[in-house]
Amino acid sequence: MSDNTNRKVPSVVIKRLPRYYRYFGELLNQGIKRISSNALSEKMGVTASQIRQDFNYFGGFGQQGYGYKVEYLYNTIGDILGLHEGYTTIIVGAGNLGRALANHNFAKRGFRLMGMFDIDERIIGSKVNNVEIYHIDMMESFVRENNIDVGILTVPKSEIESIADRLCACGIKGLWNYSYAELKPKNNIPIENVHLSDSLMTLSYKIKQKE
Amino acid sequence: MSDNTNRKVPSVVIKRLPRYYRYFGELLNQGIKRISSNALSEKMGVTASQIRQDFNYFGGFGQQGYGYKVEYLYNTIGDILGLHEGYTTIIVGAGNLGRALANHNFAKRGFRLMGMFDIDERIIGSKVNNVEIYHIDMMESFVRENNIDVGILTVPKSEIESIADRLCACGIKGLWNYSYAELKPKNNIPIENVHLSDSLMTLSYKIKQKE
Numbered sequence: 001m002s003d004n005t006n007r008k009v010p011s012v013v014i015k016r017l018p019r020y021y022r023y024f025g026e027l028l029n030q031g032i033k034r035i036s037s038n039a040l041s042e043k044m045g046v047t048a049s050q051i052r053q054d055f056n057y058f059g060g061f062g063q064q065g066y067g068y069k070v071e072y073l074y075n076t077i078g079d080i081l082g083l084h085e086g087y088t089t090i091i092v093g094a095g096n097l098g099r100a101l102a103n104h105n106f107a108k109r110g111f112r113l114m115g116m117f118d119i120d121e122r123i124i125g126s127k128v129n130n131v132e133i134y135h136i137d138m139m140e141s142f143v144r145e146n147n148i149d150v151g152i153l154t155v156p157k158s159e160i161e162s163i164a165d166r167l168c169a170c171g172i173k174g175l176w177n178y179s180y181a182e183l184k185p186k187n188n189i190p191i192e193n194v195h196l197s198d199s200l201m202t203l204s205y206k207i208k209q210k211e
Numbered sequence: 212m213s214d215n216t217n218r219k220v221p222s223v224v225i226k227r228l229p230r231y232y233r234y235f236g237e238l239l240n241q242g243i244k245r246i247s248s249n250a251l252s253e254k255m256g257v258t259a260s261q262i263r264q265d266f267n268y269f270g271g272f273g274q275q276g277y278g279y280k281v282e283y284l285y286n287t288i289g290d291i292l293g294l295h296e297g298y299t300t301i302i303v304g305a306g307n308l309g310r311a312l313a314n315h316n317f318a319k320r321g322f323r324l325m326g327m328f329d330i331d332e333r334i335i336g337s338k339v340n341n342v343e344i345y346h347i348d349m350m351e352s353f354v355r356e357n358n359i360d361v362g363i364l365t366v367p368k369s370e371i372e373s374i375a376d377r378l379c380a381c382g383i384k385g386l387w388n389y390s391y392a393e394l395k396p397k398n399n400i401p402i403e404n405v406h407l408s409d410s411l412m413t414l415s416y417k418i419k420q421k422e
Binding site for chain 1: 223225226228229230232233291292293294296298306307308310311312314315317320321322360361384385386387391399401402403405406407408409410411412413414415416417418419421422
């Protein structure tokens with residue numbers, strides 16, 4: 001078996017980590033202590049050999065012969081994903097999408113939502129899921145004072161580049177972008193651009209194939 | 212060059228199609244008529260050989276030597292994705308997330324939102340983005356009368372299986388699930404489960420790697 005430890009992890013493998021994490025979390029909730037690589041393979045829709053290859057990037061997670069230890073893998077993958085770092089977040093844009101994300105409870109994944117920001121005076125000072133909405137003029141000082149790690153952006157397309165630049169200027173470490181416009185790279189700061197309609201198009205493909 | 216036409220298309224390739232579609236759409240908006248496979252490769256972060264392999268599943272889209280014809284590929288990939296089928300949708304659950312999706316304007320991708328459904332009497336009869344909210348008791352008759360293709364589900368986890376079963380019983384062709392619970396398979400009906408926090412976890416991984 002090849003040992004991939006210390007080799008650069010391909011982005012497809014990184015993208016599978018959150019799925020592994022969710023699956024191990026479900027197994028843990030069901031009180032399952034061990035799972036064989038074949039059972040995991042069936043549940044995930046990934047071959048057992050692919051799973052072994054993926055895990056080898058992180059040292060293998062050991063003992064495949066006896067199956068994977070669910071709680072150990074859940075914690076270890078969570079660690080690799082940085083979910084135990086206590087990363088803090090703000091949501092910029094308190095419209096329907098911003099509110100939906102505030103209610104999503106990312107705390108379960110280790111993220112602490114510290115504040116929301118908007119320009120609409122009518123909602124400044126109100127709360128969503130116990131988190132206060134502040135005026136966007138307060139954003140920079142809030143990010144600095146509270147050491148905010150992640151900016152969640154649900155502002156209109158036209159505003160996205162300027163808001164992202166403002167956040168980068170005050171030390172944000174990552175941007176999660178829901179504006180439907182691909183953000184330009186910002187001095188090496190990690191950015192995840194979310195394209196909700198991609199999975200609707202995938203669904204559409206599958207429906208058409210069936211017809 | 213191998214010809215992959217008629218071979219089963221791997222799901223990773225299917226997942227890249229919406230991205231190709233978006234990129235060709237952007238190029239089209241910029242008035243660009245042709246793009247070389249190298250330039251496309253750089254823009255997409257996928258190797259030129261991978262792009263050729265992907266396209267070969269659909270007959271190759273021809274003439275790589277002169278570059279890909281942007282408008283032709285945009286239309287052809289849209290066709291493959293079923294975006295010209297005029298698929299109709301409903302949104303079940305008119306909370307923040309349902310409203311955000313109603314405002315997203317999937318019409319740009321060829322989907323027609325025909326109605327929204329909820330149990331909250333206070334919002335029944337009101338409209339979001341010109342689409343009416345109906346009582347959930349009307350859902351089955353509405354789906355049958357309007358030949359609805361896709362159900363977009365933003366209902367709580369506890370309701371998701373029963374709502375999905377009700378939609379399948381009245382002939383829905385696909386389900387786009389935002390309930391954060393993985394839907395059980397339903398008689399071979401295509402389902403896309405959306406896990407918003409997966410990309411937040413990917414972002415978290417990248418931030419941790421940088422530290």
